[in-house]
Amino acid sequence: MSRSPTLISTGTMPDHHPNPVYNARIQEIRLPRAYSFRARCLLLLIVSATLVSATDWRAPDAQLARKIAAATGPGAVALEVTNRSSLSQADVDDIRRGLWTELAALGVHSAAADQAAATVEVSLSENLRNYVWIAEIHVGNSEPSVAMLTTPRTQQPPTGERPLAPLTIHKALLWTDDNRILDVALPTGSPQIMIVLGPENAVLYAAQNSHWQVEQTLTITHAHPWPRDLRGRLLLRKDHLFDAYLPGVLCQTTTVAPLALNCRESDDPWPLATDPSALSAFFTPSRNFFTGALSPSVQKQTAVAPFYSSAPLPRDKYTLWIFSGVDGQIHMLDGMTDQTSTKWGWGSDITSVRSGCGLGWQVLATSRGDGAGDTVQAFEIADREPAALSAPLEFGGSITALWADSENASAIAVAQDSETGQYEASRLSVTCNR
């Protein structure tokens, strides 16, 4: 206690407004069409992150240098920088260089510890929200003084994509959000637009200057609270822009301008595939799975055990439907038999894509990866046994959605990053390994 240094100067980047305001992202009354505050921040952040490859430390460098110089005065100083934070070594070097530049401008120059008039220990620390830079300044034999400043922590850039595999699943990061992403759809056409389905709204983005800009936010209205592990599916339509299926709720865009979203309580079955065999299934309104009732049927089979997801594999004369059951079993329905298996190690989410490789259609199935995240792997079913065709594609967290797009050409996967907690939506496409 007796050695705790005295604080000689204070200074920080402002942390709050004089009159702080918090408005929930879900604007129910006052701002029905306003953009989400946080999504806006996030968008700006992502934009800025893409623009600036390395963070600019000049401002905090200058601020800390001024504080150090104020305590030591011009002259020889021995300065040591210790990293106690998550900053990379490159950043630390950058900061050290920047500090010396700023100190030199204030008449402070470097010296060995035994020749310096003062020694300064700079610690680059961090707390929950900010980097905390602390300079402990020892001049002579007096009690050390402390200078401190805080600067906001930058978002960690998203982890890079995984390497390619022989039959490769390509993952293209589409969107990142703090809030849950249920599905993403990319209608063809120009200008390119992207629809991101969230729990409370569907946001339309338009590509402008290689960046997505919010075009419109369509609020989803629902009378009952959403269940946990909320799922939703976007299906592009020809006569109107899209349908959004949510538990107990069906939302459809208007067919005429202006674009709006009409939601109603509905127990309509969710389309499992549009082509070639249009099959729908009923979704439990307050849960996260399909009841198992099929509409119309897989030939004579009208029901299956409750399931989370399905994947059609068209064969020459029939379509083999694979269901990932709530009970952990995989059900294979060919119109006649219901064959089950538990040993494949597949997760709850499966879908199928038409790649043209191999048998033409592959199942994309989730499973638990070696690391913190889930993986997606492509399989073919030959002789009712799965055969892996690709290396597992790893995600930074658990996969919360895996839907084929309306054409079954590619799949949309949403994963929640286990470190940042953010949701990342990616487009998965399978290409042949030639």
Added chain:
Amino acid sequence: MKHRGFPLLVTVSLVLAVVAGAATRPHYGGTLHVGLRTAPTSLDPNRAESVASENLFHLIFDTLVTLDDQGRPLPALATAWQAESGSQRWQFSLRREITFPDGTPLTPEVVVTSLRAANPTWKVFATNDAVVIERDSPEPDLPPELALPRNNIVKREGGKIAGTGPFVITQWDPGRKLVLAARDDYWGGRPFLDAIEVELGKNFREQMVSFDLGKAQVIEVAPEQARRVATGGERIETSPPIELLALVFNHDPQSVADSKQRDALSLSIDRRLLNSVVMQDGGEPAGNLLPNWMTGYGFLFPVDPNLTRAQQERAEVPETTAWNLGFDANDPIERVLAERIVLNARDAGLRLQLATGPSDVRLVRVPLTSLDAQIALTELTASLGLPQVKIKGNSVDDLYTAESALLKSQRVIPLLHLRTAGAVSKTVRNWSRARDGAWRLPDVWLAAERP
């Protein structure tokens, strides 16, 4: 030719798939059995024993505001808020269509009554759809303060309490058992679990027995046991260091000699060995009250012992006072900690003796109650029985100044910041903790069987 590259890959992948296990969507249903050491006789968040029951409050009640893992306020029962008059007057808009388990709606009046009960000095009143809180002085930290356990919104009627949380109480045997059922109409989404059964008042050993027998799926593990239990193959979840272990004096130093003895005591204690040996790395040495991850400046406070200086300080005192060191005699690890402190103090020539009765200095463990550093410090000092801390501004250096002043008053000698640990059954999925160690049980779901 198309298939030529596949066979090897297939083999590898099959193996991988079997080893890796499935990435399953959450299952609804099931009852989670939880063991807790605390034995509250009341579930009212306003009661003094509430700190240890915080994990239960999250299940039954909601606050107006919650904090994210960086300590930033997020909307909960309040969807928006606004400060006026230089943060002295705050207006919180309430989420609509929130109901209590009995179907009655959450009204601003209920919120006002609840907040007034928890904060008698506040001026709280209701407007149309909002709650207004007026403070005597500007309070920029009011939203995080509303996230404190005591500010859970509670409806008290005829001796019964109710909350708007994700679970509703179906059985309550005070101090022994709590059974909760999921609310289908919870505004944050129905929990995956159907029910949670909490066995209360079970010590670590009893909890571990229940866990080993499969009778409990989530239990607490003593921080010093976490490493050993983990090496036994159990799934151990630990929090960041969120509990302060400190020596607290009953009163301010009475003399220069007293002050020097306290200095000597602080300098004599080898916190690193306390942590690495006695607590089995169940925490971090602490030179100050708030953990470093929360403040960023914790390393400025020395934690290493300095026996030479301790002996010097001691030598300047003509005659030392013998201090009674109080500790929780029911906690074996506290006994070892206290014994070690006595030994360390003896090295510096100080006279400490263990006491289970009245004491001059106590070994205490106080959990952090907020992820907001300022609130956390204020609550911590209140829990330790120290004078109200004055934090000038909102910056980290104001916090540092306040904490330094607090430590200079020599009422408290921080020793360690301890983690809390829990063992979680492998059938429990999507287990997570908030940064402050609180369990997020509404997100948890149970796998049908062990993988």
Added chain:
Amino acid sequence: MSLRRKLLFTLALTAFLSVAAVAWIISALVRRSFEHNNEERTVALVEQFRRDFARQGEDVARRIGTIASGDASTRMALSLSHASPDYGAFLNEARAIAENQQLDFLEFVDGQGTILSSAQWPAKFGYKDTQAIRATSKDAFLKREELPDGAALGVFAIRQVNVGDRLLFVLGGRRLDRDFLLRLEPPPGMRTMLYQNLESGFSPTLLINSSGLMQHADPVAPLIRQVQQRTREITALVHWSSNTADDESVDAIPLTGLDHELLGILLVGDSRRPYVESRRQIRTAALLGSAVGVALAILLSGWAATRVTRPVEQLAQAARQVAKGDWNTQVTVTSADELGDLAESFNRMTTELLQQKEQLVQSERVAAWRELARRLAHELKNPLFPLQLTVENLLRARQQSPEQFEEIFRESSSTLLAEIANLKTIISRFSEFSRMPQPQFQRVQLNEVLESVSRLFQAQLRTPDRAAIECRLELAEGMPPIAADPELLHRAFSNLVLNAMDAMPQGGTLTFRTRHEGEWAVLEVADTGTGLTPEECERLFTPYYTNKAHGTGLGLAIVQSIISDHGGRISVRSEAGSGATFVIELPGNTDKLPADQVAAATS
């Protein structure tokens, strides 16, 4: 004290003394036997303790040996090759092993004495215990062990573990505590206590027995202090309470450590209760025996009384009756022994006495009749002689001088009448004596009666025809009234006055004195006359006895009769020439008063 009591007392005392003597002898024998036994038992227990101690030491040494050769010791020794040992890894190791091996103390110490892991004081890792590793003995030894809450005594053993050039000591032991004492299992009546000599002087909190801390340790303090001073075995009698049954003979054995320092004192207590109880039983038996003996003595004496003392008592009773005048008393002769002879002799004696008495009475009666006849003759002769002379004178006058006859006849007839009257008087007095009435009791002030008598005689005493007699009254004041017949008393006192007047022809002093002695009223009538000879005194109250020239001799007999009828006594004391004093003692006689006068008499 009666013969029977004497017999009873003698017999009872004899019985009691014999029983007491036997009890004392048995008690002394028991005591000697007990003490001998006690000594033997103490020696045996001390030996047993030494063996147990050694056995426990061996057990501890064996367990330490097991631990030293175990994996944990090897691991710890190996960890010593690191710069700083991982204390954390071993923190609970010692405690777990100690629990497993049922040891109270266990420490793993490196070659420099640094504690790696401690069971008894887990927090002491990293600290030095250099004292411990000096012990090189293979055997167990006694050691003082510092603990967080004080110090304790233990039986320790130490083993050395060598892994490569690394040296590890395993030091452990068992606490000398109540469990240790429990394991000693002393024989019944004996117990062990342990004083842990952990502080200088005596502290009651350091004395334990097999049930824990001793509540009442002070009585043993002097013994412990003695052992502390001398460090040698001492035996003493300890009084735990005022009840001697709680006394204990305590043998204090010093227990020393490696440096021969006094670490503890083993106290082997042998309860005196069996001895005290057997002594108490003997005493009770003796008392009971005495009581039985005394009771037997009473019975025996009762029997003896029937056989021996009853005839004697009958004799005594008979003698008392004889003494009372019941001459007819006879004793029943029940036995033919000496007592029978005695009874027969007694009966013979009373028979003879009765015969003699009857003879005496007859002779006295004859004498009295003779005396009466003589007195009657004398009394009657006296008037008869003048009568004869007068009649002869008349006859002569008729014959010789008829002229003078008339005158002589008148003179002679008057003389005749006077003498006949005199005869009548004599005859009436005899008649009166024979008709003495029974007294009519009433409340009487004796003094008043005397005053009345003195007044009556005042004139006669002062008549000029004779020498004057002075009457003096010396009456006690406050004389209680008595029950008596005043008429009779008056007559009796008058007789005494007349008697006194006769005794003082030349005059003198007549004195009445009264006094009271308890219930009795005492009256003295003293004259200053000629006095009486002893022979006269003896016969004074015999009827018709008189020493006077005239008189019937009935005066004093009447007095005695009256006094006797009042239950009183009369006596005379006199010496010739110096007067006589009659002493009359009268009882209160309140029981003879009619009921209506009792209250007045006693008030």
